[in-house]
Amino acid sequence: MHVFDNAWLNFAVTFVACVVVATIVTLLVAWIARLVARRRSWPHRLVHHARLPFRTLVLLAGMWTAVGLAFPEASWLPALTQLLSILVIIAAAWLLGALVTFATDLTLGRNRIDVPDNRVARRIRTQTLIVRRLAIALIVVIALGAILLTFPAVRAVGASVLASAGIASIVAGLAAQTVLANMFAGLQLAFSDALRVDDVVVVEDEWGRVGEITLSYVVLDLWDDRRLVLPCTYFTTQPFQNWTRRGSELLGSVELDVDWRVSPARMREHLDDVLARTDLWDGRASVLQVTEATGGLVRIRILVTAADAPTLFDLRCHVREAMVTWMQHTMPAALPVQRVLVTSAGDPQPAPAREHSPEPGAGLFTGSAEAEERASAFTNAIPVIRPEDDPPRPPREA
Structure with a gap:
């Protein structure tokens, strides 16, 4: 009985000594972190992420050491050692996950995407998020495998499992074709720089905008607050438009259909004045051209540039509204009209074609009835016969 009491007393002393040493280690590490934090800001974040898992791991390691050195009950020792081993593995995985989160958060904080020129930052952010998810997944898988290996039955089966690993990998690959394809597609998107967050x-x-890229799917934040979720394989097998591949600057067009009496020169002067008074225009390009002159209307195309897609949309709307308002007040004759040619059935035919015409009806606006039809189609005129000019109809017989 006296020997038994001495064994438990020895274990208690050893246990307390190990816990005290673990506490001293944690205090020493905290003191070093505070010294480093006086000159740099990142130790504060490291302490915030890793303080609790680090203290838990050191304390469990001290308890595990005390049990292995002086635990008096031999029959309980295997089960208690296995329990402490599992807890140490969980605490170590927790600490590794916290360190990964700290490192990736530090990288994300140094590469902000809420700045104008953020192409490199978006690429780094996308790759960092993918690496963090992959690293945490690997840590969890390794921790689970280490926990399973603490059981003797699992270690005994390990040899047979490794022997059949080739067949198992083939079966798993066939069963998880889609999952593996999406996973590799996600890695390809992250490190090929074909698609980035934002x-x-x-x-x-x-x-x-690309809101999130994972190992299996991509989430798009649409302009009307909807979310479009697509598998990663879509972006590696299907064509898509990336408006910010090299830069966010874009060129857009504004088209107006106006009358032939429009003055493009005056419109260019007003366009320069409109663009000079707005901050939406980035100053790279400003073009006004007549691209079509058929069908009775003239098509004016205005090309403007902006820093990004939302700004370009607002600029196009602003230019369109300003040009329409200006034409209504200063150039009403240029507003689009629908011409109607009013004739009567008894009107004589137009003058004959000019003498130098190779054949009757060769003129565009004069000549035969065929020439008049061509002119009507060109100017979009609609011939209308006035009812009062219709020839009198013969009376019906009684």
């Missing part, structure tokens, strides 16, 4: 893309006739 990229502006057009997919399936939908415009939006």
Whole structure:
């Protein structure tokens, strides 16, 4: 009985000594972190992420050491050692996950995407998020495998499992073809720089920004607050538009159909004045051209540039509204009209074609009835016969 009491007393002393040493270690590490934090800011974040898992791991390691050195009950020792081993593995995985989160958060904080020129930052952010998810997944898988290996029965089966690993890998690959394809597609997207977080893309006739890239799917934040979720394999097998692949600057067009009496020179002067008074225009390009002059109307195309897609949309709307308002007040004759040619059935035919015409009806606006039809089609005129000019109809017989 006296020997038994001495054994438990020895274990208690050893246990307390190990816990005290573990506490001293944690205090020493905290003191070093505070010294480093006086000159740099990142130790504060490290302490915030890793303080609790580090203290837990050191304390469990001290308890595990005390049990292995002086635990008096031999029959309980295997079960208690296995329990402490499992707890140490969980605490170590927790600490590794916290360190990964700290490192990736530090990288994300140094590469902000809420700045104008953020192409490199978006690429680094996308790759960092993918690496963090992959690292945490690997840590969890390794921790689970280490926990299973603490059981003797699992270690005995390990040899046979490794022997059949080739067949198992083939079966698993066939069963998880889609999952593995999406996973490798996600890694390809992250490290090929083809798609990044916050990229502006057009997919399936939908415009939006890349909100999230995972190992299996991509989430697009559409312009009307909807979310479009697509598998990663879509972006590696299907074409899509990336408006911010190299830069966010874009060029857009504004088209107006106006009358032939329009003055493009005056419109260019007003366009320069409109662009000079707005901050939406980035100053790179400003063009006004007449691209069509058929069908009775003249088509004016205005090309303007902006820093990004949302700004370009606002600029196009602003230019369109300003040009329409200006034409209504200063050039009403240039507003689009529908010409109607009013004739009567008894009107004589137009003058004959000019003498130098190779054949009757060769003129565009004069000549035969065929020439008049061509002129009507060209100017979009609709011939209308006035009812009062219709020839009198013969009376019906009684």
